[in-house]
């Protein structure tokens with residue numbers, strides 16, 4: 001069954017110049033990239049993304065991690081991959097949440113580490129179920145950012161919306 005999944009290259013992945021390597025590994029899945037962008041992550045976005053983990057002792061540090069505070073690199077690369085069994089395929093390639101337990105050849109097994117504080121610094125995020133994927137993709141992307149109609153969308157007319165345009 002065709003599925004879509006949200007992938008984030010977290011700030012540690014960017015700071016270690018792992019983008020090319022990770023994209024190459026992901027291309028082995030033969031899935032299609034239907035959305036991609038660089039995002040500066042607000043505290044609100046980070047907290048919403050990881051809202052199920054609120055209350056965990058590592059939650060405040062996890063939010064700072066996703067925002068790039070721990071790596072002085074305030075951005076992530078967000079992508080939507082689409083195709084047969086996308087969620088399982090990408091999760092397998094990503095490896096276990098704990099980099100120490102991840103298969104050594106997986107992305108997290110190869111490049112992840114555990115910080116001295118105990119936080120798993122694991123390079124990549126990948127949605128873990130269709131429901132999570134839908135919630136996460138809708139959080140990170142607008143319908144117009146994605147090249148396939150994966151979820152129903154509608155057109156609205158909005159007035160007096162402030163947005164940035166090119167000055168010249």
Ligand code: IDP
Nearest residue numbers: 053058062096097118119120121122125126128
């Ligand atoms: P996942 O990223 O494999 O889906 P989640 O349980 O959703 O794992 O956790 C989100 C992120 O929070 C992980 O990728 C990791 O960075 C961090 N994390 C999860 N569990 C722990 C833990 O027990 N100790 C430290 N960090 C954790």
Ligand code: MG
Nearest residue numbers: 126127128132
């Ligand atoms: Mg998760």
